[in-house]
Amino acid sequence: MKLHKRGGTRAHSGVRLVAVAATLTLVASGCVKHGGSTAQSAKFPKSVTLVVPFAAGGGTDIWARLIATSLHPLLPGNPTVQVQNLPGGEGIPGNNRFAQQDPPDGTRILVGTGSSYIPSLLGQKGVQYDFKKMTPLISNGTGSVVYVTKASGIKTVDDLFAPNANLRYGGISATGSDLGALISFDLLKLPVKATFGFEGRGPVALALQRGELTIDHQTTAVYNQSVKPLTDKGDAIPLMTYGVLDPASGKIVRDPNFPDLPTVPEVYEKHFGSAPNGPAYDAYLTFGVALYAFEKTLWAKAGTPQSITQPYLDAVAGLAKDAKFQQSRTEALGSYPLVKGSEIAKLTQQVFNISPSVRSYVTDLLKDKYNTSVQ
């Protein structure tokens, strides 16, 4: 600072220098960054951080906070389990950071969600993480319901195919979590007019109630909270679900939360007279069904010792007995089973080995119908 009058004698500044040096040494001592070589000790860590690559307060964050509390007493040595948010960049930077920098020692566990899976499935720019190189630990599926409002004039699922059906859909971004809906509409060849640019599913729900939109899909939990009360009054009409994968047969069966609603393939078969197939159907299986089967999942990095991953699988039984957790997570996601990662590992490998034909079908759909290129 040029403007300042020089004050203090030389001796004085010498003392100061010593003090400064002493402080710095104190601070620096013992805090040298540990190098990349983390000891591959198989001891369960004392503290576990669940990495949420999104802002605090979102669905994934809330689920992570719920499970963090309940995992604490079930893991060996009762480690502290805390949630860390790494928001920004639509989750990509947070996921990248986990994949590239975090050690495979169980101290950091990634909370995965559909919004993280889709960019990697589409091969979006900037994605440097690969779920094929991660191990699922605990997984919580969810489902989705397609419904229309009274303003659409549609009363039954057959009315969807009427030539002058008034179908207006609102979405956030064509390349995001709306993809399941867009592919379903394309599979069924519905003339849906889609408008993108909403801030979230919440504002979409408001726009539906205002009559600006007529057709929508919501996850089971949100549907139960916000839409179900409207169906009781006749303001909203549920039409179909995406269905869930039956692990035994590998077929799509009706959503256990909505046994009365047909699945999208059922609707297709009834209208077109044959079972759906082709790239549109394959894309539907990936983006409409499979992603929902492991919508919220805890992931460890590949190479994490089994002595660290196994306790998570074992904790699933304990979590099932935790009544408080069961109730809260049901409200957050709907009543879908909490499964061990080992049970869905094969499915996740299949999904993330996306076939080129499915990927090009989706890119073409976005380009041709929604004038959107995957960047």
Next chain:
Amino acid sequence: MGAALSALSTFAHLSTLLFLLLGVACGLLIGLLPGLGGTAAVALLLPFVFSLDLPVEHGLPLLVGAVASVHHSDVISGILLGIPGSAAAAATVLDGHEMAKQGKAAHALSLAFLCSMAGGVLGAIGLTFTIPIARPLVLTFGSPEIFMLSVLGVSLTALVSNGAVLKGIVAAALGMLFGMVGSAPAVATYRFTFGSIFLNPGLGLGSVALGIFGIAEVSYLVASRRSVGGGVALQGRWLDGARDFVRHWKLVLRGALVGIWAGILPGVGATAGAFMAYGQTVATAKDKSKFGKGDPRGLIGPESAGNACESGDLVPTLLFGVPGAAPAALLMGALLYYSIEPGPRLITDHLDSTYSIVWSMALGSVIASLLCFPLAGPLAKLTSIPLHRLAPALIVIMMVGAFQATNSYGEMLVVFFFGVFGALMRRADFPRAPLLIGFVLSKPLERYYFLTENLYTPRQWMLRPYVLVMFAILLAPIVIALVRIVRRRRKSDAPAGPRQPATSDAGAGSAHAGGSGGSPVGTGGAAPAGTGGAREAAVALAEAAPESAVSTEPHPARADRYWSLGVTILAAAIIVMAFVMSLGYDADARLAPRLVSVVGIGAVAILLTIEIRKVRAARRSATAVSAGSERRWIRSIIVAFAWVAVVPVLTLLLGFAITAVVFAVAFLWRVSRMKAYTIAIYAVATVGLLYLLTTYANFVLPDGYFFLGSPWTGQ
């Protein structure tokens, strides 16, 4: 009403009150740190609620108490230091900080606390009465109405420009363009990101506000080696605040109503709400001359709105299950934990919990005010401490606060860049509030324009009643502003020839000088008081006696003119660049940036001709004397920014915690020239604060190449 009263009776239990108090205390502490607000407070407390398994009558007051009190303390740094604790507090800074500069910090603080309290209480009352009727009300407000409201918000530019309307428009255009960085709302196109993933979601509001007000202010004051009060004797007591509060109760009420409404609507948010409250205060005031120069009325609107907005946010959260803002979203998480499903059934199934939230909001605000009130006087003394002593801690806290938003290193660079930009704007008498307004409203404006256009025909939406009302409100200030400009032009055009603008400035070292006070054309006529003052104080400091300053610098206005021209050219360059870049985007991504940049180019072209004319006029009237003091000032502001830059640069190597210590020690040693033991205490306190934040508040510090961000967490 029965439910409301029975919910109130739970607060008669000492334990419930105790948890409310705990929440309030926590909210106050978090709000005190610039850059951290309600989200941080709730995120900090939520794990305790979960892990301690607090019963609902303890958990909700704890969380809501924190939300209710954050706004009380986040104005403290805004008023005292010009650093808004949150983006929403930036509107309070406009007049609040000016009051502090005039020695009226205690007055401003006590008024702000009372307004926050009133905002909270009125918000809670509003919440109570709106819950039964809010549903149809919210649903009549569709995309066209939100679009028009955003337009209305941008038009506030004219009111927060302190008379420099043209500069305000340019600043707003810049703000809107900065707001467009990242993914376009209507199509999946990334704009102005220069290929950086960090920029994909856009610039963070917190970092932009911290930079443009906070870092700019701190660097400015460090460069001039002044305290905020600049040696002005402290005057005004907390009682003055109470008096103003009572006298202007109508403004309090109106501010709170604006705040509630801004909170209820999606996409508007607290920052825009606070500025709208400010705008309506100015628009309806008879005597507008003192706004932006320390008018207590300018503080009332935004302060009352800020806390009321938090209550408003709860309406869509509770009624539709659609959280209006991040704190409300976290609160929703807590409700789910208590098996309370937000949404249409909440009122029928859980009315007691709803009212428990409402009452926590009201009582929390009152308690926060009671806690803050006695502090107004002692806190006001901070304005007489030379700022360079506080600067290291402030810079460290602002950087770490900004970093929390996304945990990206880029946040620190954004803070730094906007700090430099803000300082330039300040020096050139560009109002900074319009930039923030433009930034905040840019995305909603574009988003709801496309939604309106896609979902309605023009005739359908333009004839909607609320849209028509807002058209009318919109046109009124434009007409008034035009009349004002025309009138002033007419007045000042007559003596537009060579004139001696310096006569009134020459001997002035006081904050009232206003470098462009006597400039020939009206735009600079009402420069924010004190902007010239800081620089002149620097001059005075350098030149020992004011007289000598006068002899070497007879025409400070001339330097002012060069600054003004320079920043105008910079603004023009940015806007033209945005226009050129927007040519390459898809049709739906191109429309908004092109529209804004075309308007911006028009405004900046007019401004440029005016500025060039003023520079010529100043050159003719000025005698050729070396502007030595100006050069000295430039040197010291560059040195000040070099110091700020140390933090992000050194962090790359040493990680944040060690950088913070090295920086604080070096700064206090070289710049503040403090004694060794004070430096040591300061350094230990800095580490201690960072340790507490990382250990208990889940903060993350940026890692460096050699050391971790927080070495104590090393595995």
